[in-house]
Amino acid sequence: MEWQFFLEVLVGGLLAGVMYSLVALGFVLIYKASGVFNFAQGAMVLFAALSFVSIQDMGVPFWLALLLTLVLMVLLGVGIERVVLRPLVNQPPITLFMATIGLSFFLEGLAQMVWGTNVHGLELGIADEPFDVGGVFISKFDLFAAAVCGTLVATLALFFSKTKLGRALRAVADDHQAAMSVGIPLKHIWAIVWGVAGFVALVAGLLWGSRLGVQFALTLVVLKALPVLILGGFTSIPGAIVGGLIIGAGEKLAEVYLGPFLSGGIENWFPYMLALLFLLVRPEGLFGEKHIERV
Amino acid sequence: MFYRESGQFKSSYAADSAIFTIAQDRVFIAALLALSFVAVPGLASDYLLSGILIPFLILSLAALGLNILTGYAGQLSLGSAAFMAVGAFATYNFMVRLPGMPLLLALLLGGLCAALVGVAFGLPSLRIKGFYLAVATLAAQFFIEWVFTKFGWFSNYSSSGVISAPAMQIFGYPIDTPASKYLLTLSIVAFMALAAKNMARASIGRAWMAVRDMDVAAEVIGIPMLRTKLLAFAISSFYCGVAGALYAFVLLGTVDAQAFDLHRSFQILFMIIIGGVGSILGSFLGAAFIVLLPICLNLIGQVFHGAISTQFLANLEMMLFGGLIIFFLIVEPHGLARLWQITKEKLRVWPFPH
Numbered sequence: 194m195e196w197q198f199f200l201e202v203l204v205g206g207l208l209a210g211v212m213y214s215l216v217a218l219g220f221v222l223i224y225k226a227s228g229v230f231n232f233a234q235g236a237m238v239l240f241a242a243l244s245f246v247s248i249q250d251m252g253v254p255f256w257l258a259l260l261l262t263l264v265l266m267v268l269l270g271v272g273i274e275r276v277v278l279r280p281l282v283n284q285p286p287i288t289l290f291m292a293t294i295g296l297s298f299f300l301e302g303l304a305q306m307v308w309g310t311n312v313h314g315l316e317l318g319i320a321d322e323p324f325d326v327g328g329v330f331i332s333k334f335d336l337f338a339a340a341v342c343g344t345l346v347a348t349l350a351l352f353f354s355k356t357k358l359g360r361a362l363r364a365v366a367d368d369h370q371a372a373m374s375v376g377i378p379l380k381h382i383w384a385i386v387w388g389v390a391g392f393v394a395l396v397a398g399l400l401w402g403s404r405l406g407v408q409f410a411l412t413l414v415v416l417k418a419l420p421v422l423i424l425g426g427f428t429s430i431p432g433a434i435v436g437g438l439i440i441g442a443g444e445k446l447a448e449v450y451l452g453p454f455l456s457g458g459i460e461n462w463f464p465y466m467l468a469l470l471f472l473l474v475r476p477e478g479l480f481g482e483k484h485i486e487r488v
Numbered sequence: 489m490f491y492r493e494s495g496q497f498k499s500s501y502a503a504d505s506a507i508f509t510i511a512q513d514r515v516f517i518a519a520l521l522a523l524s525f526v527a528v529p530g531l532a533s534d535y536l537l538s539g540i541l542i543p544f545l546i547l548s549l550a551a552l553g554l555n556i557l558t559g560y561a562g563q564l565s566l567g568s569a570a571f572m573a574v575g576a577f578a579t580y581n582f583m584v585r586l587p588g589m590p591l592l593l594a595l596l597l598g599g600l601c602a603a604l605v606g607v608a609f610g611l612p613s614l615r616i617k618g619f620y621l622a623v624a625t626l627a628a629q630f631f632i633e634w635v636f637t638k639f640g641w642f643s644n645y646s647s648s649g650v651i652s653a654p655a656m657q658i659f660g661y662p663i664d665t666p667a668s669k670y671l672l673t674l675s676i677v678a679f680m681a682l683a684a685k686n687m688a689r690a691s692i693g694r695a696w697m698a699v700r701d702m703d704v705a706a707e708v709i710g711i712p713m714l715r716t717k718l719l720a721f722a723i724s725s726f727y728c729g730v731a732g733a734l735y736a737f738v739l740l741g742t743v744d745a746q747a748f749d750l751h752r753s754f755q756i757l758f759m760i761i762i763g764g765v766g767s768i769l770g771s772f773l774g775a776a777f778i779v780l781l782p783i784c785l786n787l788i789g790q791v792f793h794g795a796i797s798t799q800f801l802a803n804l805e806m807m808l809f810g811g812l813i814i815f816f817l818i819v820e821p822h823g824l825a826r827l828w829q830i831t832k833e834k835l836r837v838w839p840f841p842h
Contacts, residue, residue: 230619277814277818280818281817281818284817284821286618286619287562287564287618288817288821290564290619290622291757291761291813291817292813292814292817292818294754294757294813295758295761295809295810295811295812295813295814295817296810296814297810298754298806298807298809298810298813299806299807299809299810299811299814300810301806301810302803302804302805302806302807302808302809302810303803303807305799305803306800306803306804306807310799310803416626416630416750419623419626420623422623423616423619423620423623423624427619455638458634458637458638459634461630461633461634462627462630462631462634465623465624465626465627465630465631466627466631468623468627469612469624469627472612472615472616472620472624473612473615
């Protein structure tokens, strides 16, 4: 039975990791296209989930609420690009990063001021009950989250590689100036990227919100996604996925097998240590682009 | 034409390398010091001392520490509160476990412990930088908080990991009134600010700035990367450690590891952004701003007398902080310190435009 328990922990961890990847994905999208490390992604997740729940509480049906929130998130993303980032063009990346920290405070305050600070429940209609796969219990909800995440990644991958817009996005990510010189409208592209990031935040917000309840703690999800990012590299979508899986599995395994020796509660820092140790060996991350100089 | 420096000639090397080369600045600083050392402890109310001035001074010290690391050496850190915690808990342990340990020595040793921990967590900076380093310093934040919460040894097995300040005295004088606490804090902060100013002007400060501006170029001209970066981490953490010890003992009295959470780290980061990154003066201005803003907001809330809920105010405060950060970064990336400089320049030429 020992290996079965191990397998259960492992699978549980991997599926939890998918949830981390979902948040990390939002970071990667923005970083790839604009070189901004968007610390406010967690606040956007909160904002999305809170808006959705509040709109639904007004008696709006599920799909309409989803649509309204999506519109809201896209508007928010475009607004952020217009108000915060455009004036900061050509500033050092660290300045942009600090601006997004400010942004995350602003959004957290705004979301709670507009929608209130009550904890809302969020029901997606998927029961969080375990079911049996060859003696290993897997949560249905986790599987659903993994499926959503997989669909999202597949869609984004197709979008990035097959559509004209996707190619434009990749061009911008490669070289702003070169992209502009061949006539790609940089400002529109950035607005689109932030809109897409808002969409990813909405998906993550719904999944995490139905897991934890829609409340302020959702912003802390961002702290879970950061080790995933340094592990997977800021520029790689597969990196975000694989990084999330490693962090999720590592965290759960460490909690179960290492936790008792360290009197528990290690899930806060263990992912960071894991990512840090990994970076010391391989500074470019799992799938990070080699030419990014990090030393 | 409020002041002019014409007629003041530097006729010696000592005069040329003085911190304040203009007589008016020297007079201003001397007056400020005299005011804060002599007049304030006698005249200020206890609330002003322990509610505003002591927190302001202690947070300025922490901001100074972060400014050395982030502003001068260019290594973004999100773990300053963790190093404050190390300083606080180490000082506590030195005082409790070694009875008769003088307070100042305990503070010094606590700061040194923080410096050691800072060096340990600064090691990744040799391999990674920028965002990756910022995230790596978060590891320090979470790990250290966890250690102090989980292991009772650090808090002398007190219930729920709370440490309480033992009776403090310096050379036989008890430090128990707000005025004496204020004077102790002020002396330490003034001394360490002077040291920071001098470090920033000396070769080590120049080395930090070279590393900040372009590390490859700095290495090429022969600046030892390992030593410079780790020294920045050590000195920064020392400052944060002393600030943390003062925060725990002088300001709060009893404290647990949660007082030094991520939120505190962000608060200190905001201080240096608003005050001015890479400026000693900026650390003080930023700390003053961050300490005063919530107090002012509360006063405004009282004016409306219950019409505004505290919840609303708390959210408004967050939005204001966030908005101000963005505003400062866009409009004046060099912060309040730069505004002060511009003001001085304007005063010098007034009423003429140039």
